[in-house]
Amino acid sequence: MEKLVRREAAARELSELLSRREIEVVRGVAQGLRNRQITERLGIAEGTVKLHLHRVYTKLAVDGRTALLAKLQQKSFF
Numbered sequence: 474m475e476k477l478v479r480r481e482a483a484a485r486e487l488s489e490l491l492s493r494r495e496i497e498v499v500r501g502v503a504q505g506l507r508n509r510q511i512t513e514r515l516g517i518a519e520g521t522v523k524l525h526l527h528r529v530y531t532k533l534a535v536d537g538r539t540a541l542l543a544k545l546q547q548k549s550f551f
Contacts, residue, residue, distance in 0.1 A: 487550065490532050498525040502538055503545060 487496060494515075501511035508522045515522075526538075535541045 484550065486548070491529060495525050495529050495532075498522055499529055499541070499545070502526070502541060503550075 487499075491499065494517075497515055498511055501514060506514070508519050508526075511522050512519045530536060530541065533541065533544055535544050
């Protein structure tokens with residue numbers, strides 16, 4: 474139960490920081506998808522995925538995919 478509560482709190486925190494599309498891109502990264510796979514899933518250009526990721530990294534103060542995943546795991550997002 475505690476894990477569920479932490480996950481819901483993390484989801485709320487992310488939804489306050491990130492846009493809906495940024496969250497969708499982050500979910501793709503969390504699933505291990507490459508940028509091209511994320512573009513195919515979301516129907517957006519690869520450059521747009523890169524822009525979303527850059528903004529996510531800035532907002533969450535991380536410097537890449539590995540750090541992003543570590544932060545998400547630390548916050549109990551998944």
